[in-house]
Amino acid sequence: MAHEHKLAIFRGTVKFKSNTQKIWGVLIFLTIVTAIEVILGIYKPESLMAKFIGMKLLNWIFIILTIVKAYYITWDFMHMRDETKALRRMVVWTAVFLICYLIFILLQEGGYIESVYTNGFVKRDF
Amino acid sequence: MDTTVANTGTEGKTWGGGNEPLKASYGKMMMWFFIVSDALTFSGFLAAYGFSRFKFIGSWPIADEVFTHVPFFHGNYPMIYVAFMTFILIMSSVTMVLAVDAGHHMKKNKVIWYMFLTIIGGLIFVGSQAWEWGTFIKGDYGAVQTKGGNILQLVDNEGHRVAIGDIAIDAHGERVQHERKNGLWFVDEGTLPAYTVDEVYNGLVANPNVLIRTQEINAEGHKTVLTREESLQQLKNNGKLVVEGANLHVNEYGTSLFADFFFFITGFHGFHVFSGVVINIIIFFNVILGTYERRGSYEMVEKVGLYWHFVDLVWVFVFTFFYLV
Numbered sequence: 001m002a003h004e005h006k007l008a009i010f011r012g013t014v015k016f017k018s019n020t021q022k023i024w025g026v027l028i029f030l031t032i033v034t035a036i037e038v039i040l041g042i043y044k045p046e047s048l049m050a051k052f053i054g055m056k057l058l059n060w061i062f063i064i065l066t067i068v069k070a071y072y073i074t075w076d077f078m079h080m081r082d083e084t085k086a087l088r089r090m091v092v093w094t095a096v097f098l099i100c101y102l103i104f105i106l107l108q109e110g111g112y113i114e115s116v117y118t119n120g121f122v123k124r125d126f
Numbered sequence: 127m128d129t130t131v132a133n134t135g136t137e138g139k140t141w142g143g144g145n146e147p148l149k150a151s152y153g154k155m156m157m158w159f160f161i162v163s164d165a166l167t168f169s170g171f172l173a174a175y176g177f178s179r180f181k182f183i184g185s186w187p188i189a190d191e192v193f194t195h196v197p198f199f200h201g202n203y204p205m206i207y208v209a210f211m212t213f214i215l216i217m218s219s220v221t222m223v224l225a226v227d228a229g230h231h232m233k234k235n236k237v238i239w240y241m242f243l244t245i246i247g248g249l250i251f252v253g254s255q256a257w258e259w260g261t262f263i264k265g266d267y268g269a270v271q272t273k274g275g276n277i278l279q280l281v282d283n284e285g286h287r288v289a290i291g292d293i294a295i296d297a298h299g300e301r302v303q304h305e306r307k308n309g310l311w312f313v314d315e316g317t318l319p320a321y322t323v324d325e326v327y328n329g330l331v332a333n334p335n336v337l338i339r340t341q342e343i344n345a346e347g348h349k350t351v352l353t354r355e356e357s358l359q360q361l362k363n364n365g366k367l368v369v370e371g372a373n374l375h376v377n378e379y380g381t382s383l384f385a386d387f388f389f390f391i392t393g394f395h396g397f398h399v400f401s402g403v404v405i406n407i408i409i410f411f412n413v414i415l416g417t418y419e420r421r422g423s424y425e426m427v428e429k430v431g432l433y434w435h436f437v438d439l440v441w442v443f444v445f446t447f448f449y450l451v
Contacts, residue, residue, distance in 0.1 A: 023223050023227065027217070063451070066442055070439055084147070087155065114184075
């Protein structure tokens with residue numbers, strides 16, 4: 001049986017000789033990202049505490065690093081890189097769209113209720 | 127990728143069902159679609175967590191102060207253990223994908239070996255999670271819950287936590303727990319806390335360097351510590367129940383919603399890991415028995431591998447939203 005794997009990651013900057021090598025390479029990358037997250041989480045540098053679009057900069061870094069990790073788990077461990085474009089889009093676009101929608105709705109509503117609480121139960125005085 | 131397991135005699139017959147535009151077998155595609163729906167379930171839970179957290183953004187517990195324990199070590203090590211758990215799960219994902227790779231090359235012994243390591247990794251993870259739950263349920267310092275349901279914790283002058291048990295003065299006049307045999311047979315009462323609020327209050331009066339810390343987060347991102355007078359007044363007027371540890375009703379670390387979501391989301395994820403281990407074991411024995419060798423394809427390993435990676439994927443998000451953010 002022919003099993004072709006695409007062996008390049010980081011848009012072709014890193015190329016591996018075999019699928020096994022690629023797996024170990026991705027593991028090293030994921031470990032480094034997790035280590036960065038943990039170190040930032042323990043020391044919480046003061047410079048990253050500034051607010052940026054409603055959240056601390058540090059939290060944005062955590063979320064972006066998480067999505068990066070999720071990408072490499074899906075693409076290389078789950079072999080999404082080797083699937084057809086149609087299957088990939090069916091799975092990824094559906095999930096990404098619905099999850100973004102859900103998060104937007106719920107966080108928006110949560111923030112609204114919080115503002116109602118803090119403003120003495122009056123959001124807008126007509 | 128050529129992943130057909132069985133031939134159905136319809137190959138190449140476009141209108142006979144022989145066309146495979148996605149070049150994936152039925153089973154693998156259905157596993158992907160199951161994963162999409164399960165991902166949405168988990169997103170629903172995590173988004174609900176985010177909703178509640180945004181709702182109480184000014185008083186949510188700080189995860190670094192909640193999960194600080196490492197087995198066999200004393201002291202304050204936030205995040206270390208959960209980072210270890212994350213690493214274990216990623217590692218077991220790697221052995222799983224190595225098993226899939228060995229399956230593509232029809233190397234039975236390698237598949238057996240890697241599947242075995244994957245199962246061990248999964249068991250270590252589930253065990254760690256059980257330990258994490260145990261520690262969380264047991265609690266460490268204890269706290270007093272107010273009439274309004276807020277949590278009051280004790281700290282010393284330098285802001286270090288003080289355990290309830292260290293200062294409470296035993297009054298020896300405590301109420302006996304109600305049981306079916308000594309009272310109304312149709313009424314039950316849960317275990318009574320080891321201390322009453324009065325005992326904690328007397329202890330606070332006797333220890334002039336102890337202060338009360340509330341749930342509210344101040345401008346610097348720390349929990350607000352009351353002055354000595356406010357502390358005494360707050361505990362006397364509003365203290366209602368001594369809380370030790372966390373469960374679905376009370377939570378010594380802060381709002382009980384935090385504990386509810388923690389149990390629900392990590393529990394649901396832990397259940398996925400558990401079922402993943404069970405499925406892995408079944409496939410493991412199938413590999414040993416040579417089922418896939420005879421079938422001529424190790425695609426089943428690939429399918430269970432997809433599920434296993436998905437469990438890892440979910441943990442990456444749970445880790446971020448429960449422990450980091």
